[in-house]
Amino acid sequence: MVTGRDLTGYMAHVLAGWNRTHPAERVTLVQLPEAADDVHAQMANSLRSGSRRFDVLNIDVAWTAEFAGRGWIAPVSRAGLPIADLLPNVVDGATYRGRLYGAPYVTNAGLLFYRKDILERAGKQPPRTWGDLEDLASSLSRTYGMDGYAGQLEPYEGLTVNVAEAIQSAGGSILDSEGQRVTVTSPAALEGLSFLVRGVREGWIPERALTYKEESSRLAFQSGRLLFLRNWPYVYALASAPGSAIAGKFAAVPLPGPSGPGNGVLGGSNLAMNARSPYKQSARDLMSYLLGEEVQRRVLSEGGLPPVRAALYSEASLVRRYPYLPALAQSVAMARARPKTVEYEQVSLAVAAVVYGALTGRYRPEEALERLRRELRTIVSGS
Numbered sequence: 001m002v003t004g005r006d007l008t009g010y011m012a013h014v015l016a017g018w019n020r021t022h023p024a025e026r027v028t029l030v031q032l033p034e035a036a037d038d039v040h041a042q043m044a045n046s047l048r049s050g051s052r053r054f055d056v057l058n059i060d061v062a063w064t065a066e067f068a069g070r071g072w073i074a075p076v077s078r079a080g081l082p083i084a085d086l087l088p089n090v091v092d093g094a095t096y097r098g099r100l101y102g103a104p105y106v107t108n109a110g111l112l113f114y115r116k117d118i119l120e121r122a123g124k125q126p127p128r129t130w131g132d133l134e135d136l137a138s139s140l141s142r143t144y145g146m147d148g149y150a151g152q153l154e155p156y157e158g159l160t161v162n163v164a165e166a167i168q169s170a171g172g173s174i175l176d177s178e179g180q181r182v183t184v185t186s187p188a189a190l191e192g193l194s195f196l197v198r199g200v201r202e203g204w205i206p207e208r209a210l211t212y213k214e215e216s217s218r219l220a221f222q223s224g225r226l227l228f229l230r231n232w233p234y235v236y237a238l239a240s241a242p243g244s245a246i247a248g249k250f251a252a253v254p255l256p257g258p259s260g261p262g263n264g265v266l267g268g269s270n271l272a273m274n275a276r277s278p279y280k281q282s283a284r285d286l287m288s289y290l291l292g293e294e295v296q297r298r299v300l301s302e303g304g305l306p307p308v309r310a311a312l313y314s315e316a317s318l319v320r321r322y323p324y325l326p327a328l329a330q331s332v333a334m335a336r337a338r339p340k341t342v343e344y345e346q347v348s349l350a351v352a353a354v355v356y357g358a359l360t361g362r363y364r365p366e367e368a369l370e371r372l373r374r375e376l377r378t379i380v381s382g383s
Contacts, residue, residue: 034214040063064096072275074101078100086291094270105268112256114253129258130169164338167189173189175380197359254331
């Protein structure tokens with residue numbers, strides 16, 4: 001089984017349980033680097049070459065259409081998988097052209113983490129709108145000598161997600177829902193991109209945020225240098241751990257939008273089978289094991305990742321232990337899937353490169369979106 005880097009170390013423990021009860025079908029975990037682009041490149045290169053090195057792949061939901069469309073992963077039978085117990089939108093994210101090509105493993109949606117202690121000291125409520133965020137990030141950062149707001153703005157998949165969230169929250173899109181038509185030059189898309197560009201220009205998004213990925217942004221927040229952070233829910237467990245400079249001093253709310261809660265990008269991962277694997281039955285049995293209630297609890301409790309079993313979100317004991325679950329449930333419900341296009345990786349690379357040019361002042365937002373429209377039309381028309 002291959003996965004991107006397990007930031008909390010829980011996955012090896014989960015798979016040890018499988019190995020104890022399946023000594024003849026032991027699974028070996030291979031961890032790739034942290035950055036999503038690097039993970040994609042290594043998985044794609046292996047599958048493209050026809051390699052059988054990886055039997056089960058823990059893939060980003062956005063890659064499912066590409067890997068399925070290229071014939072790299074095999075369809076998965078629904079029989080024996082607890083599909084009825086899963087969140088409906090995560091099942092949709094594992095399908096391509098009406099067939100299931102993966103077992104949903106974790107879901108995800110971005111949250112806005114904030115320094116609760118500082119907002120309480122200032123007598124302020126957490127931001128619900130972009131205007132609230134701009135005002136608080138600007139004023140409180142000056143008062144307390146901290147950076148205001150950051151996401152993941154280095155030019156990679158994380159930047160694509162951040163700008164997609166901003167564009168979607170304003171009511172726009174990059175491509176249509178089928179990934180066949182470019183829609184990125186709408187007034188709503190311009191409003192979303194301009195929100196991020198304005199933040200960098202005005203300074204409430206620090207220039208150093210243009211070098212942030214998930215972990216570097218988390219460390220900036222956890223060390224006490226940052227007031228507001230857009231990141232995935234895994235941050236909560238790490239920032240609450242003993243030794244964290246902000247343990248007990250932060251909270252999380254849904255991402256803001258122009259006039260209320262925003263529309264994030266539905267993240268998470270699916271478990272897929274290499275189409276050339278000789279161990280498809282074992283791979284499918286492993287998928288079923290990883291979707292079981294016990295493992296899904298550990299996904300949350302040890303991995304800090306949102307589970308795909310719906311009932312866990314309303315369990316009172318879990319809500320008491322993880323106070324961010326209501327905000328996360330709202331965020332997941334409002335999140336939108338990335339387009340199901342075979343060329344998603346090329347789309348993402350183009351978005352990140354052009355948007356980074358806008359954030360660094362190379363292009364005005366209008367110019368960036370027109371440039372992006374031309375690039376995306378070439379990519380989509382060739383798919």
